[in-house]
Amino acid sequence: MKYVQLFFIFLVTAITLRAQTIPYLQRQGTATQLIVEGKPFLMRGGELGNSSASSLAYMEPIWPKLEAMHLNTVLAPVYWDLIEPEEGKFDFSLVDGLLKDARAHDMKLVLLWFGTWKNSMSCYAPLWVKRDLKRFPRAKSAEGVSQEILTPFDDRNRDADVRAFQQLMRHLKEQDGQDHTVVMVQVENEIGMLPSARDHCAAATKAYRQPVPAELMRYLTQHKKELIPELQQHWQANGGKTSGTWEEVFGKSLATDELFMAWHYARYVEAVTAAGKAEYPLPMYLNAALPREGKQPGEYPSAGPLPHLLDVWRAGTPSIDFLSPDFYNPRFQYWNDLYTRSGNPLFIPEIRFETGDEAKAFYAVGHYDALGFSPFSIESTDHPAEEPLGKSYDVLDQLAPQILAKQGSDQLDGVLLDKDALEQQITMGGYVFTVKHDFTLGWSPGAQEEQWPLAGGLILQTGPDDFIVAGTGLVVTFAPVKGNDLIGIGRIDEGEYIDGKWTPGRNLNGDQSHQGRHLRIPVGDFGIQHLTLYRYR
Template identity: 30%
Template sequence: MENTFFQDAAGKPFMPIGLQVHNSSTGSSMIKKAVQAVKAYGGNCLEAPVYWCCVEPEQDRYDMELVKGIVDEARSAGLHLILLWFGTSKNGHPNYVPEYIKLQPQTYRLALGPDKAPVPSLSVHCRATLERDKKAFVKFMEFLKAYDGEERTVLAVQIENEMGYANTDRDYSRMADRDYEKSVPEALKDVELPDSGKESIPADSAVSPWKKQFGRHSHEAFSAWHHALYINEIAEAGKGIYRIPMITNVMVGEQSYEEPGLCYNAGAAVGRVLDIWKAGAPALDLLGPDIYNQNRREYVRICETYAREDNPLFIPESPVRGEANAMNALLAAADYGAVGICAFGAESALDEEGKLMEDCRDMALTMRILSSMTPLLIRYRNTGRVHAFAEEEFETSHYLKLPEYHVVAKYLRHEKMYFGYTTDTGSEEGRKKAQVRGRALLVQTGPCEFYLGGAGVALDFYRRPAPGDEDCFSHLSSRQSGQLNFLSVEEGHFDGETWVTELMRNGDETNFSQYVLDGQLLRIRLNPDTGMDVEDK
């Protein structure tokens, strides 16, 4: 199965690995620093916002210089681009709407909280706001098609940013109240939300139809449906001009005690209401969670929620620094078939001299590993052939059982490397490299062929005994079935989809574990014949 979600100009599958700039960087000199950071992370993609207020500085006057400038920057750097439409919503707030929108709240209405006071979010029940956002977005898409339709520097467009209501669970305005009293749409008749408690509501209770169907989650379900309708109409209009993947990002719901308007924006496409968003916004190609959760349990739960047949996992934002995200990103790629992974805050990754900040080195290392293996991740995603090793707290090794092999990963900051390796592990720099928290991806590309990319990890492969093997102990304990069971070990890289060998490892470099110290990529070919069944004459 190939990753065909993102494609380059030639229609080939593409896996974006990159960084997102800070909110106000587009159009400024900071973009060059962001591009430099993407290069330092080994990335291939830049995410950058386009501001409604700059595209339409005055009502019905449109200016695309900002868009042209960022496309030109990405092209000249040899990067692809995902553009983020900062329109009605930036984290739920109307920061980037034109001034004429902000100055006419009686026309372009803010949502109201339960106390009828306005909250800092525009109401998705306001038709006037939708029409203006949609019109500006169409103008943007018209320019993008004309300027980039052939070169396809831009891989996709994100519509809005972490959309949802801030500081309320729904809009309590009169127009929203009228919608809340209407019947639940037919498209949602079979949607069930977990832990809704709706069964405890008496059938003859005089409550809203939304309350009867969705119980304690009725306000969130209602908000999610109308946010989905709003963004879907913009996506449909945009695709009518230029058919390019359209996505939106999500402020995830796995926050604290997980209540809308308090822990995250209400109406956002959080896991609880993902089915509602899928029903209400079919024009969106995917919904991508912004995962800043460091806790592995939470991270994995989010990945499991969004990695669906109708929604491949794409992570538009994650931390640009820290060990936790560096470990978790590998799990997203291997275990959940992520079609792309990006981190937020490109410019913050470099110091004043343009060097990587110390606390960013871990994430940069992981992204270089991911980037070096994208041809394999594209080809083998969701096949069960991609395996991650990500050192957990107190873990010194990790065991992986494959049909034909036992694979034992040893994390090198806990396991001393043997003398004789090409890499000088005895030097101060070598010891420093070996102290990195171990992480690697192992991709099985044939019965006895593997690619290993990573850092701080050494693998041992042991051929598992055949079911009918009467000499299984001898076979398992033989060096010919263990450390010497290879045909070749090559260190190299991919040029496009072609493997290029830089170094043939042998002798001292292969007599022991097969190691990756600081981002190397190996092609390992194991011997399908152990030689143990040769008759002794």
């Protein structure tokens, strides 16, 4: 009887601890990691097209596709209009179906709350909200034209979203509080004002003429030395005042309109996020539509969680854990560099699903310690087993324990190469690795083409002279950081990790390494190679 009681106590304790260990974020060195079931988790993700998750039957043939591409995480919308079709009456059958199917396919979920705003617009607000313009007022353009955008300057709009999001998070805790299928939540989607830089409804205009809120001024003064340069310059250009109206403090400009709008969007989002976390405190983030080059606020979705507004959003949304970029334009490195300032971790929740993603995934994980990578409309492929991204994900799946152990240290880095960026150097473990695009050798037929495919990979140190090199389209040579020693290749083995254990395949010390001159992973190949270096004179 005593042993039965002890076993029962142990079982209850284990269940309780499991329920308490919900997914959370944790720092490791300079990196931020997502912890799931007590272990770091690297998201090999894909975001569903907007409408796919609105039908469980439509989703049935999609799950095998995702498995074939080696995904472990699916980003799926939750639609306000479908979970609350009548005010106060909630239907979570779609959410429950996603949970069930994700578990059946051994995948995690990141839920995207399509609440007040989706790509700026309020297209997923329930019909009972859309029809009642008096109770749920709209944003207005500079010309006074009502937009398909609920204004953030009315508490009734905010409170309706808060109640719905609270119910969603409460339901998730009840249905998933022990299984932890959902690992993160995105609050709203690509917030931003169009076609003007700010809302011009009566309430917005009144707020614009009032003093800059004390909370924002306090944040700016307390963080004055470490503010994002764009905001610092904007503020100081008008004298660095610490009180006054928006125009008195920041001057009259579209940039001031955008800053004003960002603060009020942020305060609205903070109310929604804080209410949701009070029910079930999963990690929560915001995503942003990146502006096209040369466009002004209002020509792009103004005031979203963009990198030049990072401090405004941080001040206004303390319950949000980080901000993320959505990629539908070039300059991948440029925007990632901006988003990873001031300790903001990188997560790429949405990027155009196209050739080149397979290289960018390696680079994001290796160079930026990314939490994860997730192309949009991931189900759109007809040949999932042949997708290059799936081959990268296979490699990242094998290497995940090694990568996660090295994140936040100087023993992990990544590269991204094309015809305009032919080589990159990485310094690691006393060695300089010169990584070039495979086509620079001139041996491959594709090297004569005008356009070269993106190449990408990562290098990871496992010992004083031992390294893992993984990726696609790379040629790597070696030199010492100091001294006149020559660096030789002691051994190169290709192989794979099976159940976490390295299983070597071919030894590549001959022709494949050009008799010890370099390490090579050709364009079109996706591989892992273990490398041992040595010094000689």
